[in-house]
Amino acid sequence: MLQNLFLNIDAGTIDWSRAQFALTAIYHWLFVPLTLGLALIMGICETIYYRKLNAAAPASTVAFWKETSKFWQRLFGINFAMGVATGIILEFEFGTNWSNYSWLVGDIFGAPLAVEGIVAFFMESTFVAVMFFGWKKVSAGFHLASTWLTGIGATLSAWWILVANAWMQYPVGCEFNPDTMRNEMTSFAAVALSPAAVDKFLHTVISAWIVGAVFVVAVSCWYLLKKRHIELAVKSIRIASVVGIIATLGAAFTGHISGQDVAKTQPMKLAAMEALYNGGTDQGLTAIAWVNPLSQPDYEYEESAPLKLDMPYALSFMATNDIHGFVPGINDILRGYTRPDGTREPSADEKIARGKKAIAALHAYRQLKEELRTGKDTANAAAQRSALNAQLETFNENKQYFGYGYVTDKSQLVPNIPLNFWAFRTMVGVGCLLILFFGLVLVLSFEMPFLSVFTRRLLAALGLMDEAQADVHGATRMPRWLYWAAIVMVPLAYIASESGWLVAELGRQPWTIQDMLPTWAAVSDLHAGSVALTFFLFLILFTTMLAVEISIMLKQIGKGPEDNK
DSSP: OTTTGGGGSOHHHHHHHHHHHHHHHHHHHHHHHHHHHHHHHHHHHHHHHHHHHHTTOOHHHHHHHHHHHHHHHHHHHHHHHHHHHHHHHHHHHHHHTOHHHHHHHHHHHHHHHHHIIIIIIHHHHHHHHHHHHOTTTSOHHHHHHHHHHHHHHHHHHHHHHHHHHHHHHSOOSEEEETTTTEEEESOHHHHHTOHHHHHHHHHHHHHHHHHHHHHHHHHHHHHHHHTOSHHHHHHHHHHHHHHHHHHHHHHHHHHHHHHHHHHHHOHHHHHHHHTOSSOBSSOOEEEEOOOOTTSOOOTTTOSSOTTOEEETTHHHHHHHSSTTOOBOOHHHHHHOEEOTTSOEEOOHHHHHHHHHHHHHHHHHHHHHHHHHHHTTTGGGHHHHHHHHHHHHHHHHHHGGGGGGGGOSSGGGGSOOHHHHHHHHHHHHHHHHHHHHHHHHHHHHHSOOHHHHHHHHHHHHHTTSSOGGGTTOOSGGGSOHHHHHHHHHHHHHHHHHHHHHHHHHHHTTTTEEETTTEEGGGTSOOOOHHHHHHHHHHHHHHHHHHHHHHHHHHHHHHHHOSGGGO
16 A cells, blocks of 8 residues: 555645645634733733732722723633634544555554643633633632633643654654554654653743744734823733743743754754754854745755855754754765764665665565465465565665655755744844844833833933833833834734744654655545645635624723623
8 A cells, every 4th residue: 555555645745745735724823822821911810810809909999900801701702712713623634635645554543632622621611611601600719710721721732733744743652563564653752742842842831832923912902002001011021021021031941952953863853944054063053144035946956045144153053952062964965974973874875775664674574475375375485485575674774764665856855944043043033123123112111210210211312212111110102103003013923923833843854754754655545626626715714703803802902801790
């Protein structure tokens, strides 16, 4: 089956299947980060409400924090519903459009998704009902627990989904069974707790907190521009700015750790992110270079991207924690290279040859086993068993390169360099901008006499703030341009978040599972026209859902908390 079926699928089916999955994933990720981010913000707000209630604070203070919690929970609920709908469709596509993939690794990939559905999703869907409808039916403590458990359930959902995704990037805890023609799990713990899964989870969830914090600051700044709900806006800005600065710094740290994982397990992805054609030691991290966004470079002849400005030694440090560390480039990976520890990495041509040998040995093994089973030549059974063992041994010697056997040209092993290069810089560039943004909002919104006054006077000296405001504290006296900047930061935060996923997924191309299964060997044998039809149906459906969500969210924000008691 592997030898024939996978290579007879129409190229149009492959392209449309990839496009449809990308469309669904991109739309789904528009909803998920805001869900995870708002879950943290609303949990903090309700915790403050609970503490004020137990501390016998004035009734007006208690009522304020209760209404603030309910307001952010309503916005969470709108977004949560949309995320669930797109997520369900995304998981169904593994069975409809990627059935070869599901057959080969369903025993492993399906396990974390099953846990996500049975445990995490039921947990969040149960407690979200208590959170929305239980204000007058359960105690304040139980309601607070329900709010946090809703957020924890959503985060656990992300954990198991990211475990599944991380396994595709770094397959561990499994063994291929030539008799069943499936990869079978050997260690659930290895799959669930692999370094790639832990790092991906931390970086992804922390980046979602950034989106939630930006959203809360932006909504609050809009209220300040309109001079409405001033107290809610000021206090929400303070909470979100603390979450935002911690999250942006956390994303930078976890991003560094993820970069080291990529360098170890997916060196081609790192080389594409950097447009690094010829690697070596003492490598600098490219700040900017001219990489044509519309054209894949001729990697075999490129020395380096033109107009390149880099930070000396930074790439070596990011990849190896050593400023003199060795980082392979695209040509090194294709031609083969020797690692610093003396081990040799085979060339792409060698891997392709060994992959084809593994496929041929597997095919021969299957044929011999069938002959032994049916007893077609009982007189020669001993020789057949000997040949069977020899083919199995040949397969085992080369099975780590099995996926390369479906590669027809080594150029297929190079991801889209322009997309990876610019997506990575977009993610990092906006991330740095968000650190500055949250730092400024944090300083200006809190009563920090020396630091806030110094910052205000510096902004006044630069002409970015009225001198009359320089000695006045509080979020209501932040410069007006910063309110508008907060609103602009919302789409920028989403762009950075989506760019990170583009790097993660496009950087591992052509692999559905790294080094194990290329995309053209993973799709279902469908007619390209039917996949194209559903692509446009989903495009219309998801765009409509997004428009509806934005419309409902804007109406809810326009009403504000006071009109929804």
